[in-house]
Amino acid sequence: MKVIDTVSALRQYRHGVTVEQSVAFVPTMGALHEGHLALIKAAVASSAVVIVSLFVNPSQFAPDEDYDAYPRDLDRDLALLEPLGVAVVFVPSVKDIYPDEFSEQLRVSVGRLGAVFCGISRPHFFSGVCSVLLRFFHLVQPNRVFMGEKDYQQCVVVKRLCEALFLDIELVLCSTFRAEDGLALSSRNQYLSVSERKEAALIYRMFCLAQEFFDGSDTNAGRCLEIMRNYLMKHSSFRIDYLDFVDPYTLCPRMDLDDEGRFLFAGYLGTTRLIDNWRLRG
Ligand code: AMP
Numbered sequence: 001m002k003v004i005d006t007v008s009a010l011r012q013y014r015h016g017v018t019v020e021q022s023v024a025f026v027p028t029m030g031a032l033h034e035g036h037l038a039l040i041k042a043a044v045a046s047s048a049v050v051i052v053s054l055f056v057n058p059s060q061f062a063p064d065e066d067y068d069a070y071p072r073d074l075d076r077d078l079a080l081l082e083p084l085g086v087a088v089v090f091v092p093s094v095k096d097i098y099p100d101e102f103s104e105q106l107r108v109s110v111g112r113l114g115a116v117f118c119g120i121s122r123p124h125f126f127s128g129v130c131s132v133l134l135r136f137f138h139l140v141q142p143n144r145v146f147m148g149e150k151d152y153q154q155c156v157v158v159k160r161l162c163e164a165l166f167l168d169i170e171l172v173l174c175s176t177f178r179a180e181d182g183l184a185l186s187s188r189n190q191y192l193s194v195s196e197r198k199e200a201a202l203i204y205r206m207f208c209l210a211q212e213f214f215d216g217s218d219t220n221a222g223r224c225l226e227i228m229r230n231y232l233m234k235h236s237s238f239r240i241d242y243l244d245f246v247d248p249y250t251l252c253p254r255m256d257l258d259d260e261g262r263f264l265f266a267g268y269l270g271t272t273r274l275i276d277n278w279r280l281r282g
Contacts, residue, residue, distance in 0.1 A: 025142035060128025
């Protein structure tokens, strides 16, 4: 496993990869957990060469967000990656990715899909994600990119980015990796206190409640969402940011439940913001 920390060294490495070798790319912000490792294992199973990036991207954080506090532990991440069969770990510096003011200011503008749901409380977020991913896609030139459905809106935005910019990339979406009690693994879970961590599992219980509602043959999304909201508010201290049922491609709200749409959720426990989503089983 090579650790590459400059753009020029990554370019050089990439030039040495032959056209017969398929390249899979897994972008991450590090602080790796089993959810990331599941993506990386799927990437290794799919392709001859796997490149993983560890980069906490400043352009997707607002000034009042947790960029400085975001967990970073390179040695631990490298130790977790070592046995997996990854060819390259790319750990560029911020200066390498955004070398000057022009580069810092050159951003992708995402429009409506980046302005709804997470985009309301985090208006810079999807523009920042697309801006860094586009740079990485140009450098890595992957055949496949592996991303987690845990960040569902991000998956949709990146899918649309690839389509709109005619990028010849297969986007592989991997299902959400959950803890035993159902909480989606996230690097930010480590911010939770012991009691908040228990409450956080109620997101999953809330989705199970929606599944029971749907299994009972009621397809009224509004009624179902009300039951879900009431459940979470009664049993936890969550401040709900949003909870909705949406079209899986346009993210427009849907009135009728089905097994294609998605429930999208974001909420705060104390100062920690958690997101999750759910697709009903038919
Ligand atoms: P992050 O480091 O949070 O930017 O995440 C890097 C990639 O891992 C993204 O594609 C995430 O969607 C994915 N990911 C994060 N948590 C999970 C999880 N619990 N299950 C599956 N994928 C995940």
